[in-house]
Amino acid sequence: MSVLLTTHDPRTGLPAVSYPCATPEQVVQICRRARDAFFNQWRAVPSTERATALLSVAALLRDRLEEFAAAEARDTGKPLDVARGEVAGAAGLWEYAAALARTEHSECLSTATTQGLALTLREPMGVVGLIVPWNYPLITAAERMPFALAAGCCVVLKPSELAVGSLALLVEAMANNPLFPTGVVQVLFGQGDAVGRALVANPDVDMIAFVGSTATGRAIESAATATGKRVSAELGGNNHVLIYPDADLPRAARAVVAGGFRNGGQACIAGTHVLVDPSVADEWAAHLEQALRERFPVGEAGTVASIQPMISAAHKQRLLALIEQARPAGFVPLPGSLLDGPGNFLGPVVLDRVPLHSPLRQQEIFGPVVTVTRVEADKFPAILADNQYGLAVYVWTAATSAALAAIRQVRIGRIWVNADPEFWLPELPVGGFAASGVGREGGAKALDTYSLPKSVLIF
Numbered sequence: 001m002s003v004l005l006t007t008h009d010p011r012t013g014l015p016a017v018s019y020p021c022a023t024p025e026q027v028v029q030i031c032r033r034a035r036d037a038f039f040n041q042w043r044a045v046p047s048t049e050r051a052t053a054l055l056s057v058a059a060l061l062r063d064r065l066e067e068f069a070a071a072e073a074r075d076t077g078k079p080l081d082v083a084r085g086e087v088a089g090a091a092g093l094w095e096y097a098a099a100l101a102r103t104e105h106s107e108c109l110s111t112a113t114t115q116g117l118a119l120t121l122r123e124p125m126g127v128v129g130l131i132v133p134w135n136y137p138l139i140t141a142a143e144r145m146p147f148a149l150a151a152g153c154c155v156v157l158k159p160s161e162l163a164v165g166s167l168a169l170l171v172e173a174m175a176n177n178p179l180f181p182t183g184v185v186q187v188l189f190g191q192g193d194a195v196g197r198a199l200v201a202n203p204d205v206d207m208i209a210f211v212g213s214t215a216t217g218r219a220i221e222s223a224a225t226a227t228g229k230r231v232s233a234e235l236g237g238n239n240h241v242l243i244y245p246d247a248d249l250p251r252a253a254r255a256v257v258a259g260g261f262r263n264g265g266q267a268c269i270a271g272t273h274v275l276v277d278p279s280v281a282d283e284w285a286a287h288l289e290q291a292l293r294e295r296f297p298v299g300e301a302g303t304v305a306s307i308q309p310m311i312s313a314a315h316k317q318r319l320l321a322l323i324e325q326a327r328p329a330g331f332v333p334l335p336g337s338l339l340d341g342p343g344n345f346l347g348p349v350v351l352d353r354v355p356l357h358s359p360l361r362q363q364e365i366f367g368p369v370v371t372v373t374r375v376e377a378d379k380f381p382a383i384l385a386d387n388q389y390g391l392a393v394y395v396w397t398a399a400t401s402a403a404l405a406a407i408r409q410v411r412i413g414r415i416w417v418n419a420d421p422e423f424w425l426p427e428l429p430v431g432g433f434a435a436s437g438v439g440r441e442g443g444a445k446a447l448d449t450y451s452l453p454k455s456v457l458i459f
């Protein structure tokens with residue numbers, strides 16, 4: 001019998017949606033159905049038809065944007081207008097994947113041999129188990145699911161147990177869409193350590209595409225590769241913002257507030273740790289304080305103009321404990337910081353004069369806390385090289401040579417130079433280095449993640 005799980009509205013803490021958790025037998029049935037759909041249906045559907053099917057999902061997201069945005073906002077605590085933007089962003093990813101479906105070509109080496117032909121054919125990976133987190137359910141799924149489908153794979157989606165609403169709507173609509181044969185897209189609801197684990201272990205699954213924390217991702221990688229599966233994993237980040245002495249300080253300050261506190265700071269690419277050259281550190285602090293007050297004018301947690309709430313009480317408690325643990329090492333809260341709030345609310349918090357070795361800097365904070373460390377610009381590269389994560393970095397300088405040096409040196413997947421941290425393009429691949437993951441998603445070669453070449457010699 002299935003257990004009922006309940007999500008909670010982060011704004012109120014009240015129960016939001018209840019849904020049945022998949023049983024071990026259902027995991028087996030669903031994965032088997034996906035395998036049948038792959039071999040007997042979707043694999044043989046021409047890519048032009050797959051493209052049409054993907055476009056119909058993009059149209060669905062645009063037509064029912066309000067409904068999807070409301071579900072996303074209720075589960076995650078995002079403001080509605082932010083959720084609307086994410087639904088539109090997700091639709092853009094489905095459209096881009098549809099375009100890619102029609103451009104995939106295999107290779108023919110017509111001159112490698114004087115007789116016959118040497119060529120490659122792309123073979124879809126098979127059944128993809130897609131496991132996503134709670135902070136950006138629709139977007140993280142849209143960065144993967146349409147590309148897997150475009151390549152000819154079938155998908156079994158496992159949303160986070162904390163945020164199911166928008167993805168439940170999506171899969172339900174796709175199940176009723178005749179362009180997707182039964183079993184091509186299915187969903188499994190439930191806890192990660194039960195349902196997610198069973199999906200990773202299931203022998204009918206060929207590949208795991210995962211987005212989530214580094215600890216979970218590493219455990220999944222070992223379990224999946226031990227059963228011969230391919231893995232693509234985008235994991236946590238602990239990202240820096242570099243403020244060189246010649247940076248446009250007011251612009252950079254507004255960007256740090258926008259990027260550091262996006263999604264209440266619960267974003268893998270949040271620019272959390274500012275490194276600022278001491279020659280401009282006081283001026284920088286004044287600009288940052290002003291930007292903070294402009295963005296959060298009410299200065300009261302839990303109000304309409306405030307930062308979005310933390311996903312759960314437990315997550316907020318973790319953040320409060322982290323701040324307390326860092327207190328002995330030292331920091332100075334910038335005026336306008338709110339070190340607590342009602343219910344699940346907390347922040348924004350900007351901590352200035354955070355020492356390099358503060359515990360706050362050693363792990364992914366994943367909350368509305370931005371740290372500022374005053375350190376000479378020539379030490380920035382070594383500090384970044386010391387970071388076990390490699391997901392995102394934000395560089396602010398007027399000097400092309402400094403920007404180029406930073407870009408060339410870092411082993412980091414996504415780099416913004418004097419750029420709006422909230423802007424990104426589906427045309428650019430995403431993924432991390434080191435503790436931030438393996439593989440790449442999106443971009444012009446996105447379908448390569450979900451297919452493999454077969455090499456053929458014909459004489």
Ligand code: NAD
Binds near residue numbers: 213269
């Ligand atoms: P999480 O790792 O706890 O959970 C992610 C997903 O994995 C959930 O669906 C969960 O149910 C499932 N899961 C948990 N244990 C599992 C197991 N043993 N086997 C299979 N599945 C399991 O992460 P979270 O708390 O949901 O999300 C926050 C984390 O996600 C942060 O670390 C953040 O940086 C990361 N994240 C990364 C990106 C990115 O693109 N790099 C994007 C968003 C979030």
